[in-house]
Amino acid sequence: MTKAFAPRGNVDAVAAGRIAGWALGRGPVRVEAWFEDMCIVRCEPSIARADVAAAFPDVRGSGSCGFAFDLPHQRFGDEFVGELRIVARPLKPWLPSATLATLHIAGPLAAKALASPPDSKIRGPFPRAVIDAIAVRWPEDCTELLTVTGQRRFVNRLVKVMETPDLNALPVFADYARYLSTTFAHCHFVERHFPQTNRSAAPGSNDFHCKPNSIREIFSIIHQLYVLKSWSVDGDFAEFGCFKGYSSAMLSYACKQLDLRMHIFDSFEGLPPSSDAGYQAGQYAGDIAEVRDHVTRFGAVDAVEFHKGFFADTFRDWQPPRLMCLWMDVDLESSARDLMVVADRLSPEATLFSHECTADIFQNGSIVTRPAPDNPIPPMLARHEELGRPLTGRYVAGYTGAFWPRENGIPAMDAELLMEMARLLR
Structure with missing residues (x-):
């Protein structure tokens, strides 16, 4: 036939x-x-x-x-x-x-059970209430959430729930889906319309292009902000090193959706001098008026506080607010060392994201790296060891890695799987 x-x-x-x-x-x-x-x-x-x-x-x-x-x-x-x-x-x-x-x-009783679930006491890289709701009906899909295999099993179940009328209307799922779909769409808007090149830089220079990060890198931070807030991790969000404000435009929009305060720390004069780092002083400069204009047009400037100055000068006489998460794209070991005074203001469950990471430094839950003038990771690891909060983490994408306290931290989700989930739920 x-x-x-x-x-x-x-x-x-x-x-x-x-x-x-x-x-x-x-x-x-x-x-x-x-x-x-x-x-x-x-x-x-x-x-x-x-x-x-x-x-x-x-x-x-x-x-x-x-x-x-x-x-x-x-x-x-x-x-x-x-x-x-x-x-x-x-x-x-x-x-x-x-x-x-x-x-x-x-059925109607299924929706009622998922609407007000008990505390499952299951910890993972998803919103707390979402984990609790899935665990009521499908506890087998909430195991091994620290592994990519376990996360994929959870996402497969979540996607089916999101496709089910009456269940997908529950606030626990609808609020999460709305945040993912709106912030994901906004990231693509910024990627498409943000200025491509740095007019003050020579073609071929390190800072000629104004979009140094991929959506996959920044969206991992955006997702983690929602997760951390769901787990009642307190504090603001901070970005260290913003260049022209490309990532700032995406991240400020997410902070606006979550009613989080975002702090942008930058000299707005480019990198400080550093010997043997492969960078020149003044590279990656974005004038504060230019950055503010970019965040206004492409992000949510009313969610942002700007802090102008080199980190060593900024934190000499000023204490930063309590922080739930930070993102640093500072290029230099010296800059990372100068900003690590904020580690004292990080929540014990805070997540840190950093540029200048490669996949090979994450080895079986350990972070293996060596000091170098262009490596900002060792000062971050050392400071957290001093605080008694040794870090673990995972590679995200590009040159970005995610880090969290080994004992009490909230792990970040696998970036490739997150992008797949965001596409399925939009």
Whole structure:
């Protein structure tokens, strides 16, 4: 049998257990609803559909091919969650059938259980309430969340929940999806419209391009901000080294959505002098007025406080606020050492992100690196060892890595999987 002989149709609406649509074949058809391996409803289309008749005027029965039925919850209880296949089957058994739709459905008690879950005490790189909600029904999908395999299993379950009417409307899921979709879209807006090149730099120089980071790098920070807030990690967010404000535009928008205060620390005069680092003093300069304009046009400047000056000067007489997370793209070991005075103001569960990272420094939970003038990682590790909060971490993407306290920190999600999840949920 060829595909041309199969019925055609569509499911137009799914609401409060009622399924409605249309189905049309070369002869009479029956519509069936299959829940897993059980047929729970059968009906024959008979509802007038003038729109279908107009689209298929030469097909007999097109004017009355609509169907609607209610799911018999009593057949499988009010706590069900699963897949429902809507099949159009010709009454002539030798003709092929067609699946009109595969729907994710849930009973009213299932939604109620996920709406107010108990504390699962499961820690991982996802919002706390989201983990608790998934754990109520699918605890097996909440194990090994520190591994990429465990995170993928959790994401697969989360995507199915997000595709299920009544469940995806719950605030715990809808709020998370809204944050991901809006910030992800904003990152792509900034990537597309932010100035490409630094007019004050010579072509071929290190700082000629104004977009030194990828969306994958910055979106990992954006996601982690939501996660940290969900776990009640207190404090503001800080960016050290902003260049022209490309990452600032993305991150400030996320902070605005979360009602977080963002602090941007930069000399706005470029890098300080440093011997043997491969950088020249004054590189990566962005005038504060220029950066403020970029954050205003491409981000959320009202969420931001600017702090002008080299780090050693800024923190000589001024104490930074409490911080939940920081992002540093400072290039130099000396700059990292100067800003590490803020480690005292970091929450014990804070996450740190840094540029100048490569994948090979993350080895089985340890961070293996050596001091060098252009390596800002050792001062960060050393200061946290002094504070009794040794760090672990994971590679993110590009030249960015994520770090968190080994004992009490909230791990960051695998960046590749995060991007996949963001695309599926937008």
